[in-house]
Amino acid sequence: MPKETQPQNIDDLISDFSRFYILTILYEGPAHGYSIINQFKKRVKKEVSPSLVYPFLQQLEEKGLVTHTLKPVGEKERKVFELTDEGRDLCTGLFKRFAELVAIAIEPSMYVCAHCGCKVYEGAHREVIHDKEMTFCCMHCARSYKELKVSKQAKK
Numbered sequence: 001m002p003k004e005t006q007p008q009n010i011d012d013l014i015s016d017f018s019r020f021y022i023l024t025i026l027y028e029g030p031a032h033g034y035s036i037i038n039q040f041k042k043r044v045k046k047e048v049s050p051s052l053v054y055p056f057l058q059q060l061e062e063k064g065l066v067t068h069t070l071k072p073v074g075e076k077e078r079k080v081f082e083l084t085d086e087g088r089d090l091c092t093g094l095f096k097r098f099a100e101l102v103a104i105a106i107e108p109s110m111y112v113c114a115h116c117g118c119k120v121y122e123g124a125h126r127e128v129i130h131d132k133e134m135t136f137c138c139m140h141c142a143r144s145y146k147e148l149k150v151s152k153q154a155k156k
């Protein structure tokens with residue numbers, strides 16, 4: 001088995017993903033530590049350890065990316081964490097970079113409309129034109145493409 005696929009290394013990756021998911025939860029709005037853990041469980045279908053969540057929140061706070069306010073929740077006061085403007089900007093950048101990486105990874109399942117050249121990820125409109133299967137973003141592009149082809153042939 002190659003080294004990169006050994007469980008230990010995968011765990012390292014997962015722990016980075018945990019931090020990534022925590023950021024996506026904070027990005028949606030202020031949350032206290034306990035609700036982050038709950039949200040995480042709901043969304044990722046996996047437990048996240050408080051010993052990962054709280055030190056991570058503290059690190060973010062030390063870097064000025066997160067602030068907290070004390071708010072009464074039930075009988076206790078809880079720290080409600082919130083991204084600062086800087087933290088929010090950093091997350092936006094991170095998510096964009098991540099989205100680009102994902103887009104590159106799924107590129108093989110992406111089509112380009114033969115008429116307008118726009119990218120089509122799903123729901124592409126296919127038509128067989130002159131024995132060749134062509135892909136379009138919509139039926140209107142397919143029609144325009146055919147009309148263009150006919151007018152070119154008429155000029156010959």
Ligand SMILES: [Zn+2]
Pocket residue numbers: 113114115116117118136137138141
């Ligand atoms: Zn098109």
